[in-house]
Amino acid sequence: MKDILILGAGKSSSVLIDVLVEDASHNDWHIHVADAQPGVAESKTGSRDRTSAYFIDLENGDQLNQLVDLADIVISMLPPSMHNMVALSCLQNKKHFLNASYLTPELQKMDEEARSLELSFICEMGLDPGIDHMSAMEIIDDIKTKGGVVTSFRSHCGGLISPESDDSPWHYKISWNPRNIVMAGRDGATFLEQNQVAHLDYEDLFDPERIVEIPGMGPYAWYPNRDSTPYQQKYALEEVSTFIRTTLRHPDFCRGWNKIVEYKLTDETTIYDTTGMSIRKFVSEHFSTIGLPVPDRSTMDETVYKQLKWLGFDSDEIINRGQSSAADILQWMVETKLGLKPGDRDMIIMLHEIGYTLEGESKKINSCLVIKGKDSIHTAMAETVGLPLASAATHILNGNIRRRGVFIPIYADVYKQVLPDLEKQGISFTTSEE
Numbered sequence: 539m540k541d542i543l544i545l546g547a548g549k550s551s552s553v554l555i556d557v558l559v560e561d562a563s564h565n566d567w568h569i570h571v572a573d574a575q576p577g578v579a580e581s582k583t584g585s586r587d588r589t590s591a592y593f594i595d596l597e598n599g600d601q602l603n604q605l606v607d608l609a610d611i612v613i614s615m616l617p618p619s620m621h622n623m624v625a626l627s628c629l630q631n632k633k634h635f636l637n638a639s640y641l642t643p644e645l646q647k648m649d650e651e652a653r654s655l656e657l658s659f660i661c662e663m664g665l666d667p668g669i670d671h672m673s674a675m676e677i678i679d680d681i682k683t684k685g686g687v688v689t690s691f692r693s694h695c696g697g698l699i700s701p702e703s704d705d706s707p708w709h710y711k712i713s714w715n716p717r718n719i720v721m722a723g724r725d726g727a728t729f730l731e732q733n734q735v736a737h738l739d740y741e742d743l744f745d746p747e748r749i750v751e752i753p754g755m756g757p758y759a760w761y762p763n764r765d766s767t768p769y770q771q772k773y774a775l776e777e778v779s780t781f782i783r784t785t786l787r788h789p790d791f792c793r794g795w796n797k798i799v800e801y802k803l804t805d806e807t808t809i810y811d812t813t814g815m816s817i818r819k820f821v822s823e824h825f826s827t828i829g830l831p832v833p834d835r836s837t838m839d840e841t842v843y844k845q846l847k848w849l850g851f852d853s854d855e856i857i858n859r860g861q862s863s864a865a866d867i868l869q870w871m872v873e874t875k876l877g878l879k880p881g882d883r884d885m886i887i888m889l890h891e892i893g894y895t896l897e898g899e900s901k902k903i904n905s906c907l908v909i910k911g912k913d914s915i916h917t918a919m920a921e922t923v924g925l926p927l928a929s930a931a932t933h934i935l936n937g938n939i940r941r942r943g944v945f946i947p948i949y950a951d952v953y954k955q956v957l958p959d960l961e962k963q964g965i966s967f968t969t970s971e972e
Contacts, residue, residue, distance in 0.1 A: 539566045540935050541608055545594070545624060546615030547573040547582045550638070550664075550714055552915055554613065554924030555582045558931070562588040565932070572605055574616075596620060599627075607631045611931050614639075617715075621645065625659060632657065634934050638664025638923050640764075641946055649944040658939060662946040663930050665886065665922040666695035666763075669907070669960065670783070671946060672926075672953035673967055674890050677903055678773060679950060681894050688775050689900075690893035694750055694760050696786025697919050700883040700910045707844040709788035711876050713884040713911070713919040720804055720869045722785070727762035730770060730781040738762060741799055746792040752887055753906050753968065759792040760784040772948055786887055794845040797838075798868070802828045805864045812857035812867065817850050820857060824864055849875050878914035885910045886918040888967075905969040922965060929959040 542558055544551060551571075558569050572592040573579040579591035595601055596616070606612055606627045611634040614624045618639040625645055628635040634657050641661040652659045662668055670693050681688055699711045712719060723743045729736055738761075749757045763783045770781040787795075798804065801824075808827055810820060825832045835843050846852075849871045859870055878884065888907040893900065911917035930947070933939040933955045941951055960966070 539568055540610045541568045541570060542931060542935075543570045543572065543605055543609035543612045544615060545572050545605075545612065547571050547579045548615065548715075549917070550920050550923045551615045552582065552917075552924070553920040554615070554928050557925065557928045559583070559586050559589055561928075561932070565935070567935075570605065570608055596623075599623075603627050603631065606633055609633055611636065611934060613637070613927050613931060618642075621661075628657070628659070629655065634931075635659045636663055636927050636930055636934075637661055638668055638927060640667060641944070646944055653943040656942055658934050658942055659944040660930055660934075660947060660952070661944065663926050663956075665697075665919070665926075666888065668926050668947065669922060669965070670695055670888060670890075671948050672957055673888070673905065673907070674892070675773065675948045675950070676953055676957060677890065677892055677905060677969075678775070681892070681896070681903075684896060686894045686896040686901075688778055688892060688894045690780040690891075691770075691773070691775055691778055692750075692780065692782045692784070692891040693889070694758075694784045694786050694891075695888040696758065696886070698758075698786065698788070698885045698887060700885040703879075703882040703884075706876060707841060707848055708791055708794060708876060710791045711878050711882060711884065712873060713878060713917045714923075716869050716873045720865055720872060723761065723799075724804065725764070727764060727766070729762045729766040729783070730778070733779045735767060744787075744792040744796045744799060746789040746796070748792075749789065750786075750889065750891075752786075752889060752908075753904070753970070755887060755908060757789065758786045758887065759789040760786050761792065772946070780893075786889075790841050790845070793839065794842050797842050797846075801825070801830070801833075803864050803868045806866075807863070809861050809863055810867070812859045812862050815857050817853045817855050817857060817867075817871070820867055821851050878917070880914050882914050883911045884917045884919055886922050890967075902972040903969060904972070905967045907965065907967045909965060921963075925960055925963055925965065926956055929956045932959075 562569055568588050570590045571579040571583050572594040574596050576593050583589040583591045612628050614621050614637040621637050622644045625635050629651055632655050697713050726739045743761045746759050748760050750760050752758050763785045766783040886909040890905040892903045909918040938955050
């Protein structure tokens with residue numbers, strides 16, 4: 539019997555847990571699920587056969603090592619800052635390691651030891667990053683096999699709200715870590731455009747006029763995602779003139795978030811005592827702190843006015859969150875007002891725009907994925923994050939993925955195993971060529 543340990547049983551783990559548990563009997567697995575919140579792991583495993591649930595104190599290294607030692611492979615769904623600790627335990631206990639987060643320099647330093655121990659440490663095996671890498675590399679490798687040369691690369695992805703569940707002026711609801719939503723883009727973005735490395739500061743990132751047309755879905759705004767440039771080399775696309783990875787949002791979301799940034803509502807430096815403080819009082823104090831007048835309807839774009847009103851900026855609701863930054867308070871407001879309701883469906887959109895030349899002729903491939911969730915628990919986000927991890931774990935355990943060391947899923951021997959599994963689960967792209 540093989541043992542799989544899943545650390546973290548939050549929003550993005552539900553589909554991962556369900557799929558692995560469903561396959562456990564057939565594959566002779568036992569699924570161990572641990573979470574730092576009491577009762578959460580138990581709520582995800584229930585009384586199902588071949589499962590065990592645990593409460594884990596993440597500051598207790600001995601407990602972590604004991605759990606890791608139970609497993610053949612560990613899937614970390616914990617916050618990114620905790621992956622390093624888990625990966626070190628996997629090295630110590632000689633266990634394979636998977637996560638859906640960005641590969642960090644600290645994890646990359648484990649490559650040589652992981653290779654020597656014949657271990658697979660796969661990072662960025664989720665949606666974005668993850669499915670984006672695999673689906674893009676499949677196209678890029680096919681172009682190169684035919685003798686083509688890739689000249690431009692744009693990859694867009696967004697976790698969005700499905701139109702039938704879109705009932706707010708933000709045209710957005712939360713389907714993943716709310717802190718990441720609030721803090722997105724804080725470091726600006728770097729990318730390659732027309733042979734020039736460009737950088738956008740945080741204040742310039744959320745431009746609602748940067749539009750891409752999504753087949754069958756209409757126009758969406760995009761903003762550059764982090765630093766795209768390292769992936770140009772990883773994708774072996776040194777010859778391209780444009781290389782951009784982006785995040786998709788409804789144009790009105792970017793319009794509103796532009797103002798959120800301008801109003802410094804994601805600031806973490808100034809601390810407010812929110813005990814007995816109303817949202818209205820916080821807004822007054824915050825704008826006084828940043829030296830701006832409190833905006834009113836007469837001075838605001840009507841869409842932005844409706845968005846801030848929706849979040850409750852003119853409300854007398856009491857915050858009572860203790861010592862909090864503006865970012866903390868904003869996160870609480872966003873979670874309260876923009877959470878998925880039970881019947882809501884989220885939506886994932888991914889679009890690759892890849893320009894290339896073949897036999898002297900310029901061509902372009904558009905490859906698009908649109909996935910909608912079933913409800914607020916079985917979300918498209920959980921599906922597209924969880925299924926690649928489940929597939930990769932399966933193929934490592936059955937010996938189909940033999941690549942060792944620390945890496946991301948840009949290699950054919952990895953994506954040729956995982957992408958067909960995703961297609962069987964309905965995660966497939968529609969591709970057109972110009």
